[in-house]
Amino acid sequence: MSGFLKIENVDKSFTRGAATTKVLENVSLKVEKGQFVSIIGHSGCGKSTLLNIVAGLLSATSGGVILEEQEVNAPGPDRAMVFQNHSLLPWLSTYDNVRLAVDKVFRKVATRAERHQRTMRMLDLVQMAHAKDKRPGEISGGMKQRVGIARALAMEPKVLLLDEPFGALDALTRAHLQDQVMALQAKLGATVMMITHDVDEAVLLSDRIVMMTNGPRATIGEILPVPLARPRERVELAVDPVYLECRRRVLQFLYERHSYVEAA
Template sequence: MTYLSIENVDKHFDRGGVRSEVLKDVSLDIAQGEVISIIGHSGCGKSTLLNLIAGLTEVSSGGIQLEGREVNGPGPERAVVFQNHSLLPWLTVYENVNLAVAKVFGRTKTGAERHDWIMHNLDLVQMSHAKDKRPTEISGGMKQRVGIARALAMQPKILLLDEPFGALDALTRAHLQDAVMDIQKRLGNTMIMITHDVDEAVLLSDRIVMMTNGPAARIGEILPVPLERPRNRIELAGDRTYLKCREAVLKFLYERHRFVEAA
C-alpha cells in the first residue's frame, strides 16, 4: 500500500461567480520516509497542494489518502512548518512547543513525560538552551528551529514544509538545511517541502516534483535524485549527478518561464 496517495486531484476556487482553476488532475504516490520537494513558478499551486495534504483546504475532486485513510481535515499526523514561524510572541520557546504537546499528548502523557518530550524536541533542533526566551529575543533562524521542534513534537507521520527557509540569510539557511537532513536521518520522517531554491531541492530531496504554470497547474515532471545519504553540500558541489539534477530542474523552470513570457 502507498503511504501517501494523491489521486486525480483538482482544486478550484469560486469567487463572485468566477471560477479559478488552481490544480488539475494531480496524482502522486509518496513512500514512507521519502523526502519530496515541490518546485515551480509563483502561482503554480504549490502551497495549495500542501494545504490540501495538510487538510487545511478541501479538494474539489479526486482524493488524498494517508495509509489508506481519506484526508478530509487537519490532524496531528500531518504537521506544517510555514515560512513565517507562527510563534506566539507572549509565550516562551518552551511554552510555544508545549502548545502542540499538550494538545496531542495531554491525555496520554504525564506532566513529567510531556516536559521530557518538549526538551527532547528542543534538543533535536539545538534550542534547549533558549527554552525560557521569547520569540523577540531570538533570531529568525532560531525561531524557525522552534517551529520545526513544535511540529516534530506532534510526532507527525508527515512533516509539511512551506518554504521554511525562504526568509533567512544564506548561511542560516544552510545550517537549517543541514539540521533538517540530520533530523530526517535520525527519525525517518516523511517530508514534503515547497521551495523556490533549486540547490535546496536537489540537496534535500529523494524526488523533485516540478509543477507546470498556473492556472490549472499539473505535475510537469518528477525527477529522482539518486544521491547517497548522508549528503555533504561541499562534496556535492562538483558531483556529476548533483549537477545533472540541478541542470534538469533549471531547464524545466527556464522553459516554463519562457512559455509564460511568450504567452
C-alpha cells in the same frame, strides 16, 4: 509503489463572484514512508494550495488525499506544518510554544513529567534547549524556525509539511537549517513534503523533486529522482556530476516553462 501518502486526481478551483479559476488539475502523487519530496515551480502554480490540501486546511474540489489508507478531510496531528513565517505565539516562551503542541496531542496518554521530557527532547534535537525561557521576540529568525520545527516534530506526525521554511532567512542561516533538517530526517526517518523555489535546496534535500507546470490549471509536469547517497555534504556535492545533472534538469524544466509563459 503502494504509497504511504497518496494524492489522487486532485483538482482545486476557487470561485470569486461569477469567476471560477481552476488552480490545480488532475494532480496525482505517491510518497513512500521516509521519503523527502520537494515541490518546485513558478509562483502561482498552486504549490501551497496542494500542500494545504494535504494538511487538511483546504478541501479538494475533486479527488482526494489518502494517508495510510485513511482519507484526509481535516487538519490533524498526523500532518504537522511549518510555514515560512514561524507562527510562534509571541507571548509564550520557546519551551511553552513547543509544550503547547505536546499537550494538545499527548495530554491524555502521557504524564506531566513525560510531556516535559518530550518537550525538552524536541528542543535538544534542534539545539534550542539553551533558549527554552526566551520569547520569540528575543531570538533570531533562524532560531524561531528551529522552534517551529521542534513544535511540529513534537506531535510525532506521520508527515512533516514544510512551506518554504527557509525562504525568509539569510544564506548562512538557511544553509545551517538545511543541514539540520537533513540530519533530523535521517535520525527520525520522517516523511517530508517541502515547497521551495530554490533549485539547489531541492536537489540537496530531496529523494524526489516534483516539478509543477505553470498555473492556472497547474499539474505535475515531471518527477525527478535524486539518486544521491546519504548523508550528503553540500561542499562535496558542488562538483558531484549526479548533483549537477539533477540541478540542470530542474533548471531546464523551469526555464522552458518560464519561456513558454513569456511567449504566450
